Amino acid sequence: MTILDTLGAVLRRTFRQPNLVVSRSMSAADVPGWDSLNHLFLVMELEAEFDVDIAADEVARLPDIGALADLVAERLARKDTPG
Amino acid sequence: MTACGNRFLERLAGILAADPELPFVYLRQNDAYLTVTRSELAGRMGAHAAAWRAAGVGEGDVVFIILRHGADAMPAFLAAMWIGAVPSFLPFPNPRQDLALYREVHATVLRRTGAKALMAEPDLAAEFLNLLGPQATAVLAPPAVGCTALLPPPAAIAEEGAALLQHSSGTTGLKKGVVLSYRAVLAQLDAYAPTLGLDPRSCVASWLPLYHDMGLIACFLLPSVSGVPIVALDPFEWALKPQLLLEAIGRFRATHVWMPNFAFAHLTRGVPRNERYDLSSVAMLIGSSETNRGHTQDRFLARFGSHGLRAGTLQTSYGMAETVFAVSQSQRGVEPRRIGIRIENACVFPGDTELLSNGKPLAGVEIKVLHGGRMRSEERIVGELCVASPFNFSGYLGSGGTPDRFHRTGDIGFLDEGEVFVLGRIKDLIIVNGRNIYAHDVEAAVNDVPGIHPGRCIALGVASDRTGSEEIVVIGETSAPSPDLVAAVNRAVLAHFGMPCAAVELVPPGWLVKTTSGKVSRERNHQKYLIRAAHADATP
Structure with missing residues (x-):
């Protein structure tokens, strides 16, 4: 399962959109339910799902889901790097 | 004392002149608090x-x-x-x-x-x-x-x-611009302040935007002319870090906080569990501006009771911009009353539906219920709440004429033991997180989306237990459903209102129920949506 696949599952769960199809070019504006309040819960879900630290405001600045997937990948790589 | 014949401005002048070095507002910005004396x-x-x-x-x-x-x-x-x-x-x-x-x-x-x-x-x-x-x-x-x-x-x-x-x-x-006179603002402050127990140790903490009646009146003008300092948070920052409000309460020993019901739910869900907060200074934490829900307050108290919050501090109020702000307020220090009801033929009987009281009307407020074309004073009769008060508005800007003595609120409710209970609304108004959105405005925005059949969409305000508020659900008829069309509808709503839909349901032509006059029926489609959603939840 790719990070994008897992992100899709998290987005569908967080925003209660069971039919949501996620792509890298999709942005927050494309997703019903993604408001400023639920944004916080998305970040909490992402932290729990991937076991990484992510700040809500840094996610808010990202242009699309692709950038979010890249951020998660970067955090996972950092976690796996010793020291 | 400055004498200009206007008691509001005179009070403000008196506050500014007395103890000029006392804080007026603690303003949070750039991760720090700026004290403005x-x-x-x-x-x-x-x-x-x-x-x-x-x-x-x-x-x-x-x-x-x-x-x-x-x-x-x-x-x-x-x-x-x-x-x-x-x-x-x-x-x-x-x-x-x-x-x-x-x-x-x-x-x-x-x-x-x-x-x-x-x-x-x-x-x-x-x-x-x-x-x-x-x-x-x-x-x-x-x-x-x-x-x-x-x-x-x-x-x-x-x-x-x-x-x-x-x-x-x-x-x-x-x-619409709600015109409020100084007489009305003063009457509101004079009627409301005594219910709040403000004293020299009081402090108001708020993340509410100032364009909102609760943010403007309760959290800005009331403390301004009462000599009560304000802790002001950025609403956008608070949404992402709701714990900021709790930190501010502890840091500045805040005593009074107002917020809509959804904010109780947001704090309950969104505040990190590994932190301790000192909420022992809070005298009143008042829910208003959208329907107050008992279970939302229960969860909030269960979550934060161990942080020094006492049960009697969770309060309720009913108000609107057309009455400056508050019409009623629950009794300080006492948990708002809850009743179980059922409704038959517009009469209230004991039953299983739990409602939270919004307290007694403020001094000088008269509430009647419009039912069957008559203004009724009897209790436990359900109808449109109508309010006469010394602080009713002067009219909508540019609309001409003087408003009726009793303002028709558009809210459905009743009185019981002199207290105000709100059941819902008759206006096509959706209150999302304390903000008023008109359903027909949403529908107008969605109608312009290519792919949605013109005039064949409806916007509903659906109560959410999770958010503690209402959510916008758009149902649109289309011959070509697709994820891109869902996104386009959501983008249209976001562009107009700055908030997305909670759900976009694309349905085939003919799905929406029409009235006998050919109009899309909001009520019947709301029921149809709820039945469909309940069925979807029940389907494994």
């Missing part, structure tokens, strides 16, 4: 008063303020009142809104209201200037940072005159 506020008000006057603003002129959370919003507003103008806050654009649409809508508001001036952030001011052209409305930015000036004596504005405008959240043609 009363004398510093007065100095900044002086600069703002000069700026308004230089823009040609005088007594009775309507002015608008569109500023970010920061040090200028409060002095800009108070200075406008001080010189006799009639100020109104408008929301700063949400970063996710369509900015061109935002500017167009608000330029229409400025033109229609005959606004004398608009104060906006420099970048926004330049854009409005381009849009409005060299017309009647002056566009100005706040005075340079650090600029202060001696505050002149306040204007001698009669208390019957307009003090300020509050705006509803409608879009073009519907953004």
Whole structure:
């Protein structure tokens, strides 16, 4: 399962959109339910799902889901790097 | 004591002059708190008063303020009142809104209201200037940072005159300015303050935007003329870090907090569990501006009771912009009453549906229930709540005429043992997180989306147990459903209102139920949606 696949599952769960199809070019504006309040819960879900630290405001600045997937990948790589 | 014949401005002048080094507001910005003393506020008000006057603003002129959370919003507003103008806050654009649409809508508001001036952030001011052209409305930015000036004596504005405008959240043609006189504002403050037990140790903490009636009246003007310091948080920052409110309460020993029901749910869900907060200073944490729900307050208390919050501090209130703010308030120190009801033929009987009382009407308030074409005073009769009070509004700006003595609220409810209970609304109004959205505005926005059959969509306000508020659900008929069309509908709503839908349901032509007159029926489609959603939840 790719990070994008897992992100899709998290987005569908967080925003209660069971039919949501996620792509890298999709942005927050494309997703019903993604408001400023639920944004916080998305970040909490992402932290729990991937076991990484992510700040809500840094996610808010990202242009699309692709950038979010890249951020998660970067955090996972950092976690796996010793020291 | 400054004597200008206007008790509101005289009280404000008295507060600014007495103990000038006391804090007026603790303003959170850039991850720190800026303390603005009363004398510093007065100095900044002086600069703002000069700026308004230089823009040609005088007594009775309507002015608008569109500023970010920061040090200028409060002095800009108070200075406008001080010189006799009639100020109104408008929301700063949400970063996710369509900015061109935002500017167009608000330029229409400025033109229609005959606004004398608009104060906006420099970048926004330049854009409005381009849009409005060299017309009647002056566009100005706040005075340079650090600029202060001696505050002149306040204007001698009669208390019957307009003090300020509050705006509803409608879009073009519907953004109605609620005109409130000084008499009404003073009557509200005099009726409401005694129920709150404000004293020299009181402190109000708020993340509410100032364009919202609860943020403006309860969390800004009331403390301003009561000598109570304010802790002001940025609403956008609070949404992402709700614990900021709890930290602020502990740090500044805040005693009074107002917020809509959804905020109780947001704090319960969103505050990290590994932190400790000291909420023991809170005397009243008041839910208002949307339906107060007992289970939301129960979860909040279960979550934060161990942080020093006491049961009797969770309170309820009922209010609206047309009555300045509060109409009723639950009793301080006492848990709001809960009753179980059922309704038959518009009469209330004991039953299983739990409702939370909004307390007794404030002094001078008379509430009747409109039912069957008659105003009824009896209790436990369900109908439209109608309010007469010493603080009813003077009318909608530009609408002409004097409003009826009893304001029809559009809310359905009843009285029981002298307390106000609200069941829902008859207006096609959706209250999302305390913000009013008109369903037909949403439908107008969605109608323009290619792929949705014209006139074949409906917007519903669906109660959410999870958010503690209502959510916008759009159902649109289409012959070509696709994820892209869902996204397009969501984007259209976001562009107009700065908030997305909670759900976009694409349905085949003919799905929406029509009335006998051929109109899409909101009520019947709401029921149909709920049945469909319940079925979907039950399907494994």
